[in-house]
Amino acid sequence: MGLATVSLTLVKEMTELVKPSKALYLQHPFGLTLGDVGDAATHTAVLQDCLRYAAEPLPAGTIIDLPYRWTKDDLRERQLRKEAH
């Protein structure tokens, strides 16, 4: 069957186990995948990156590191330690 897909991922190690065709990794907290509440500029940039890489031929299983980092607080780090929701 087959469909062209781009997968966002918040956990690169998990994506390396599943091996989707094309993934984009960004270091945001769970539940804030595209960025913070109200941060339309980052949301838009992330979704436009999805579209840009969708059109780009890449080897199977490529995981692209996007430049987005969560700098507001330590929510992501605490989530990754299962200390925050």
Add this chain to the structure above:
Amino acid sequence: MDFTQVEKDYVRQKALPDFDWTCFETPTEPRPLTKTLAQCRVALVTTSGAYLRDSQSPFATKSPTGDDSFRIIPNDTPTTAIGLSHPGYNTRRALEDLDCVFPLALLNRLQQLGKIGEVAPRHMSFMGYIPHTERLLAEIAPQVGAELKRDQVDLVLLVPS
């Protein structure tokens, strides 16, 4: 710190002592776009646990075996009609701005800006905690793929939460 180990230990301790990740040896082969983005019909697959408040049941968030069902979200759904049920993140925060986990409104804005051809008429929603994946892989994912094909979707964006 490897989150896959942290999460595996957590699920084993809290819910399923025999839990392990579903892994694949080889990557899925990408399917290239056959049109320009400006001609593509684009759908979302979200694992945010999105559902229609008035007509669909929320996902099961208390079950140790998760919930492998999916919900179809029509593209013209007002964001205020969408609920989120997921045990793994703060859904109240995301409900303040659905684009954080399910960028439905944003994708439609990108269509208006001419960045894509059009938004698909329907999007697919899962709840991300699915520790047993056999039925998902054998039955449900092919069913979702068929629904997207029926809508003549050219590109699917998978958005986790």
